[in-house]
Amino acid sequence: MxxxxxxxxxxxxxxxxxxxxxxxxxxxxxxxxxxxxxxxxxxxxxxxxxxxxxxxxxxxxxxxxxxxxxxxxxxxxxxxxxxxxxxxxxxxxxxxxxxxxxxxxxxxxxxxxxxxxxxxVRYLPIVRRLKEIVEKKEFGEVFSAQCWIQAYLPPAPGTWISRRETLGGGVLFSHGCHYVDLLIWLLGHPTISAAVGTNLGTEWMEGEGTAHSIMKFESGAVAHLVTSWGMKYKESPALLHLHTPDALIAFDMRTIDVIDKQGKRTVFGPVDKIPExxxxxxxxxxxxxxxxxxxxxxxxxxGWESLKSHQAIWDMYSFEENHSQ
Ligand SMILES: NC(=O)c1ccc[n+]([C@@H]2O[C@H](COP(=O)([O-])OP(=O)(O)OC[C@H]3O[C@@H](n4cnc5c(N)ncnc54)[C@H](O)[C@@H]3O)[C@@H](O)[C@H]2O)c1
CATH class of the missing domain: 3.40.50.720 (NAD(P)-binding Rossmann-like Domain)
Known part of the structure; x- marks a missing residue:
C-alpha cells in the first residue's frame, strides 16, 4: 500500500x-x-x-x-x-x-x-489508561477533579503569542484547551464553565497568563483547573487529582497513583520518555x-469533538466579561 x-x-x-x-x-x-x-x-x-x-x-x-x-x-x-x-x-x-x-x-x-x-494529551497511553479507569469506575465514580497546569514562558512581547487577537485569548485558550478537553472527555458534558484570569505576573500578554476555571458536569461532578504561563517555580508542571468516594487517583503525565484504604500504589508508569x-x-x-x-x-x-472544549472556554471567558464590575 x-x-x-x-x-x-x-x-x-x-x-x-x-x-x-x-x-x-x-x-x-x-x-x-x-x-x-x-x-x-x-x-x-x-x-x-x-x-x-x-x-x-x-x-x-x-x-x-x-x-x-x-x-x-x-x-x-x-x-x-x-x-x-x-x-x-x-x-x-x-x-x-x-x-x-x-x-x-x-x-x-x-x-x-x-x-x-x-x-x-488524549492519545498518550497513560491518558488512555486514565480514561479506562474513570469510565469503568475501577476505583469508584469521580465527583471532584483538580488540575494544575503550571508552565513558564519567557516574556515575548510583540509576538503573536502576546496578542489576544492572534492567540485567540490567553493561556486558557491556548494551553488550557488540552485540559478542558481532557476534563470533558473524562467527566462528560459540562453544564457550567466559568473562569477568572489575570495577566499579573505575565504583563507581556494581552490575554490572561493565569486562569482559574471551574466546571460542573451533567453527572454532578465538579472540577477546578489552574492554567498558567507565569509560574517559574513549581513542584510539578502538570497534575490531575480525581477523587471518588473511595480513592484519590493522582495523575502527573508520567505516573498514575491511587491512594485508598490499602495505602498508596502506582497503577501505571512511570512512563519512559520517547526519544526526540x-x-x-x-x-x-x-x-x-x-x-x-x-x-x-x-x-x-x-472538529465537532474539539469544539466542545473551545465552547467551554468561550463560556468561561463570557463569565468573567459578564461579572466584571
Ligand atoms: N500540543 C502542544 O503541546 C503544543 C506546544 C506548543 C505549541 N503548540 C501549537 O503549535 C502551533 C505553533 O506553535 P509554536 O509554539 O510552534 O509557534 P512558534 O511561533 O514558536 O513557531 C511557529 C513556526 O511556524 C513558522 N511559520 C509561521 N508562519 C508560517 C507560514 N505561513 N508558513 C510556514 N511556516 C510558518 C515560524 O517561522 C515558526 O518557525 C500552535 O498552534 C500552538 O498552539 C502545541
Whole structure:
C-alpha cells in the first residue's frame, strides 16, 4: 500500500510532527516547511525530505499536512488545504474565533477529508489508561477533579503569542484547551464553565497568563483547573487529582497513583520518555491520524469533538466579561 505523503508546516512544535511522520511506517515525510529557510533546510537534511518556505507551492505533492503555525493562520491554511482535498492534522486550537472554527469544520465535511485536532494529551497511553479507569469506575465514580497546569514562558512581547487577537485569548485558550478537553472527555458534558484570569505576573500578554476555571458536569461532578504561563517555580508542571468516594487517583503525565484504604500504589508508569527522533509524545496522535486516513475513519478529536472544549472556554471567558464590575 502506498504511504501517506505528508508535509509539516511550522517547525517549532511541528518538529515533533515531522519526527513522528519520519518514524511512522504508514507515512512518507515528503516536505517540511517554514518561513525560516535555514530551519527548514536543517530539518529536511536531518530527515531526508524536501523543504520550502511556501507551503502552498507543494500542496499538490502531498496527501496530508500538519499545520503547526500561529493560531491566526490556522483557519486560512486549513481551509486552503481542505479545498485542495488534503487531510489536515491541525495544532490546537481550531482557530481564533468560533466563526472560523465552524468554517474549518464545515470545510472538512464539504471536501470529505480527514480532519483531526492535535489534542496530543488524549492519545498518550497513560491518558488512555486514565480514561479506562474513570469510565469503568475501577476505583469508584469521580465527583471532584483538580488540575494544575503550571508552565513558564519567557516574556515575548510583540509576538503573536502576546496578542489576544492572534492567540485567540490567553493561556486558557491556548494551553488550557488540552485540559478542558481532557476534563470533558473524562467527566462528560459540562453544564457550567466559568473562569477568572489575570495577566499579573505575565504583563507581556494581552490575554490572561493565569486562569482559574471551574466546571460542573451533567453527572454532578465538579472540577477546578489552574492554567498558567507565569509560574517559574513549581513542584510539578502538570497534575490531575480525581477523587471518588473511595480513592484519590493522582495523575502527573508520567505516573498514575491511587491512594485508598490499602495505602498508596502506582497503577501505571512511570512512563519512559520517547526519544526526540521518534517524535516524543506526538507519535501517538500522528499514528491515529494516519490510521484514520488509511481506513477512512473519523478521528476521535475531529472538529465537532474539539469544539466542545473551545465552547467551554468561550463560556468561561463570557463569565468573567459578564461579572466584571
Ligand atoms: N500540543 C502542544 O503541546 C503544543 C506546544 C506548543 C505549541 N503548540 C501549537 O503549535 C502551533 C505553533 O506553535 P509554536 O509554539 O510552534 O509557534 P512558534 O511561533 O514558536 O513557531 C511557529 C513556526 O511556524 C513558522 N511559520 C509561521 N508562519 C508560517 C507560514 N505561513 N508558513 C510556514 N511556516 C510558518 C515560524 O517561522 C515558526 O518557525 C500552535 O498552534 C500552538 O498552539 C502545541
Amino acid at each position: 502506498r504511504k501517506v505523503r505528508t508535509a509539516v508546516v511550522g517547525l517549532n512544535m511541528g518538529l515533533q510532527h515531522a519526527y513522528a511522520y519520519h518514524a511512522a511506517e504508514q507515512a512518507e515525510l515528503t516536505w517540511v516547511v517554514d518561513l525560516e529557510e535555514e530551519k527548514a533546510a536543517r530539518v529536511a537534511k536531518e530527515l531526508g525530505c524536501r523543504y520550502t518556505t511556501d507551503w502552498s507551492a507543494i500542496i499538490e505533492d502531498i496527501d496530508a499536512v500538519s499545520l503547526c503555525t500561529p493560531h491566526h493562520l490556522h483557519a486560512p491554511q486549513a481551509l486552503q488545504a481542505m479545498a485542495a482535498g488534503k487531510h489536515v492534522l491541525l495544532e490546537k486550537p481550531l482557530a481564533t474565533t468560533k466563526a472560523d472554527s465552524l468554517r474549518i469544520i464545515h470545510a472538512a465535511e464539504e471536501h470529505n477529508v480527514v480532519f483531526m485536532m492535535a489534542y496530543i 527522533d521518534r517524535g516524543t509524545n506526538a507519535v501517538f496522535q500522528v499514528e491515529h491520524f494516519l490510521d484514520c486516513i488509511i481506513k477512512g475513519k473519523t478521528p476521535e478529536t475531529d
